[in-house]
Structure formats: structure tokens, C-alpha cells
Amino acid sequence: xHISTDPWVWVxxxxxxxxxxxxxxxxxxxxxAEHLFVGVATGYGLVIIYFNAFKPNLxxxxxxxxxxxxxxxxxxxxxxxSAAIPKFSYMMRWPIALxxxxxxxxxxxxxxxxxxxxxxxxxxxxxxxxxxxxxINALILFIGVLTVLIYFYxxxxxxxxxxxxxxxxxxxxxxxxxxxxxYTVMARFSLLVGRIQFLLGQWLGIxxxx
Numbered sequence: 001x002h003i004s005t006d007p008w009v010w011v012x013x014x015x016x017x018x019x020x021x022x023x024x025x026x027x028x029x030x031x032x033a034e035h036l037f038v039g040v041a042t043g044y045g046l047v048i049i050y051f052n053a054f055k056p057n058l059x060x061x062x063x064x065x066x067x068x069x070x071x072x073x074x075x076x077x078x079x080x081x082s083a084a085i086p087k088f089s090y091m092m093r094w095p096i097a098l099x100x101x102x103x104x105x106x107x108x109x110x111x112x113x114x115x116x117x118x119x120x121x122x123x124x125x126x127x128x129x130x131x132x133x134x135x136i137n138a139l140i141l142f143i144g145v146l147t148v149l150i151y152f153y154x155x156x157x158x159x160x161x162x163x164x165x166x167x168x169x170x171x172x173x174x175x176x177x178x179x180x181x182x183y184t185v186m187a188r189f190s191l192l193v194g195r196i197q198f199l200l201g202q203w204l205g206i207x208x209x210x
Contacts, residue, residue, distance in 0.1 A: 002205035013203040016195050119145075144172040 004010065018033035058077070062070035076095040082088040123145045129135040150162065151169030158166045200206040 004203050004205065009203055013199055016199060143168070148172050 004013075015033045015036070018029040021027055022030040058070055058074060061067045062074060076098060079091045079095050082091040123142055125138055125142055129138065147165050147169035149169075151158075151166040151173070156162055
């Protein structure tokens with residue numbers, strides 16, 4: 001057992017333990033670690049934005065290279081600060097509208113292609129299949145998509161055959177939610193294992209087999 005002598009390892013370990021104290025109840029140690037994390041993350045993010053976005057994309061072209069076309073994005077960027085002045089706060093809507101319009105125009109075709117066209121193509125049964133396993137997989141996918149779509153079709157009462165099919169759709173939905181939740185829990189436990197390995201290994205010098 002060799003306890004670390006690195007002061008930064010001690011800082012990280014103490015902050016990790018401070019976060020873990022929330023498992024008992026909300027307390028000043030947890031609040032301190034939480035606020036410190038938010039403050040450091042915000043400061044780090046601002047520095048990254050300045051050097052990776054603002055400086056090369058606006059400051060350098062406009063104020064160093066004197067490219068006057070960049071006055072337009074500079075003007076729209078300044079309008080965001082109009083929110084601080086109630087009388088002129090409506091002007092903040094202009095850059096937001098421009099950003100949403102451009103973003104929607106770029107993302108809608110990509111989203112349509114990715115989430116609708118490709119998923120529709122994956123759902124279509126293509127015969128012949130090289131083996132039974134691929135056919136069963138495609139059939140389950142087809143039935144799942146069809147029954148879930150019918151479940152969300154509310155223009156017709158869910159009675160009789162439609163009701164039976166929609167109940168099958170609920171089963172597929174629950175399987176999907178369960179798999180997503182399980183994946184999320186697994187990811188969180190991976191983070192927990194990583195912090196425990198850090199505390200026992202890098203901080204306290206205890207060899208772990210996790």
C-alpha cells in the first residue's frame with residue numbers, strides 16, 4: 001500500500017469523496033464540489049470557445065485581416081446581448097431566428113435521410129435470406145416497427161385486432177425502454193468503477209482487480 005504524494009491526486013480524491021457524500025444527504029461538501037465543477041467547466045468552456053471559435057472565425061478575419069464581410073455575423077452576435085436591456089430585448093429574436101432557420105435547413109434533410117429513409121429501408125423484408133437467423137431478425141424488426149406504429153395511431157379505437165396489435169407494440173416499446181435504461185445504468189456503473197479504481201489504486205495504492 002503506497003498512498004499517493006501527488007497533491008493533485010489528493011485534490012481529485014477529496015472532491016470525488018465530496019460528491020459521494022450526496023448518497024447520504026445534501027450537504028455543504030457536495031455543494032462546494034458541485035459549484036467548483038460548474039465554475040471550472042464554464043471557465044474552461046469559455047477559453048475553448050474563445051481560442052477555437054471566436055478568435056479564428058471572427059476576431060482574426062475582421063480585426064486583423066479587415067474582412068468587412070464579417071461585420072454581419074459580428075452584428076448578429078452583438079444582438080444576443082440585447083437581452084440585458086428590456087427595451088431592446090426583442091432584437092435578440094433576430095439572431096435566434098437566423099440560427100434556427102439555418103440549423104433546421106441543414107438538419108432536417110440529414111435527419112430525414114438518417115431516421116426515416118434508412119430505417120424504412122432496414123425494415124423492408126428482402127428475400128432470399130442466406131440463413132434462418134437473418135430472416136428471423138428481419139421479421140422481428142418488421143413486426144416491431146409495424147406494431148409500434150399502429151400503437152401510436154390514435155385515429156382508430158384500439159379494439160379488436162387493432163387493440164391486440166397495439167398491445168404487441170407496447171411489448172416492443174417496453175423492451176426498447178428497458179434496453180435503453182439498462183445501457184444507461186451500465187454506463188453509470190462504468191463511471192463509478194472508474195472512480196473507485198482511482199481512489200483505491202492511484203490514491204491509496206491498493207491494487208484492484210475490478
